[in-house]
């Protein structure tokens with residue numbers, strides 16, 4: 001085993017992890033980043049397959065009436081009142097500073113006359129989204145990587161963190177495996193920051209890059225950190241073949257024809273007769289993720305039902321066709337996606353695209369406090385792996401803002417924690433040995449179909465735990481996960497990476513399903529067809545989950561609504577839809 005030491009070790013070199021590394025290093029800590037793929041290249045920040053990637057920051061350049069306060073209100077309202085107000089406040093007030101950091105380190109965002117070009121994104125009342133078209137994520141990662149090199153961040157690539165090491169109920173470091181050579185590594189560090197992003201691979205249809213298996217969330221959960229808001233997942237219409245690509249509002253504004261696998265239009269037939277279809281499509285154009293907050297939900301539900309109980313296309317989607325628009329209109333009005341897709345061999349002037357509701361972002365994750373610390377001393381979390389800062393839905397652009405705000409907070413706080421922590425020598429070998437012995441004691445017989453098992457879980461999660469949820473479907477998904485967990489407890493894949501990823505996905509899946517079953521109402525991205533109404537009397541609450549090794553322990557905690565938000569909703573100045 002190769003051993004390393006650091007003051008702060010960070011798992012994940014995406015947007016949040018790299019931002020955390022810079023902050024921790026600037027605060028004087030010796031920092032080591034562990035990355036499963038390639039720093040600056042892996043993860044969602046770099047690989048968000050969409051035509052416009054938004055970073056929400058209330059500069060007020062497009063509308064001087066905007067402010068961090070208004071941004072904060074939007075997070076709470078679009079979050080359907082279950083974002084933690086103090087966590088959301090930091091995103092709103094600190095996002096502009098973090099965007100300026102990125103610009104200072106070389107990222108370029110669209111500007112006009114020295115001011116940021118800011119557009120209106122889903123769930124925002126003011127034009128607030130900054131960006132650089134499809135290149136926003138690349139710009140961010142390029143700047144972060146340059147800065148991380150300047151300040152001397154150490155990075156280990158192609159190493160997968162496997163589990164945290166604990167000593168005296170505190171974090172003592174972590175162990176992992178080299179993905180090239182299979183060798184073990186052990187890191188001794190008083191502070192660990194989890195920045196591993198979301199668990200897109202839990203679902204058969206997702207728009208995440210490969211390898212996003214919820215590792216950090218599961219590691220923290222096993223170590224005793226609570227998870228929160230796990231039932232809230234952003235699911236949006238995305239091309240499923242031949243490329244993964246999120247369908248932005250422009251596609252819906254071009255009056256698309258939605259066609260099933262038999263070549264027949266189905267929308268009118270599937271949408272309830274009392275719903276104004278034109279209005280639902282208009283709303284879909286400004287509401288990327290599925291949400292019960294407005295009638296755009298009927299479009300997503302119709303698509304989901306056509307796929308699950310109608311006639312799907314060959315890749316599990318249905319078709320969106322805008323070819324009845326003139327070529328000139330497509331080339332100009334849909335210029336960015338048109339050019340992007342054409343470069344990948346898809347000509348939307350001539351052909352329909354196969355799409356489906358795909359998992360795009362996890363709103364919940366490891367429960368953090370405003371200083372990004374968790375229930376476990378020495379453990380911090382940020383970015384998509386963290387939870388509580390978003391609610392049942394989130395304004396477009398808030399995940400990137402979150403990654404930079406809480407990345408910076410986590411780095412600075414972890415460095416401070418590490419400084420105050422008395423350095424001790426730690427028996428890393430013994431700790432790793434104990435953690436790995438339990439895994440090695442599981443037999444690894446040949447002939448088990450682990451790929452088949454994973455595919456069954458992914459398909460079950462998409463069918464029962466995505467757009468439409470019911471007690472019946474959720475209990476079937478829970479049984480499927482339970483059976484898979486039982487199999488994995490008695491036999492394991494011979495390849496360690498496969499075992500670790502499968503275990504992580506099953507544990508995260510169990511947390512999602514448990515929370516979704518408990519929340520007997522519909523709110524934001526969580527639609528229970530058997531409880532279709534939002535129930536503010538009982539459910540302005542966050543669900544937290546604690547790992548037990550069996551069904552998680554759950555707790556519900558009421559979220560205190562700030563008086564100005566409650567008053568705004570009472571007088572109608574603020575509206576939930």
Ligand SMILES: Cc1cc2nc3c(=O)[nH]c(=O)nc-3n(C[C@H](O)[C@H](O)[C@H](O)COP(=O)(O)OP(=O)(O)OC[C@H]3O[C@@H](n4cnc5c(N)ncnc54)[C@H](O)[C@@H]3O)c2cc1C
Pocket residue numbers: 011012013014015016017034035036037038041042043044045046047048049050052053054055056159160161162195196197198207208209211212213215216246360361382383384385396397398399400401403
């Ligand atoms: C198609 C699409 C479009 C999006 N559009 C927007 C948008 O317009 N605006 C917005 O705000 N958000 C958007 N998002 C969401 C946003 O991109 C993500 O939430 C955000 O980038 C997450 O940043 P992160 O640093 O937390 O995680 P990531 O950038 O995903 O990085 C996580 C890193 O952790 C590494 N890792 C994982 N497990 C391990 C392990 N065990 N050991 C070591 N390393 C590990 C991964 O390889 C990866 O590099 C979009 C997402 C998608 C998929």
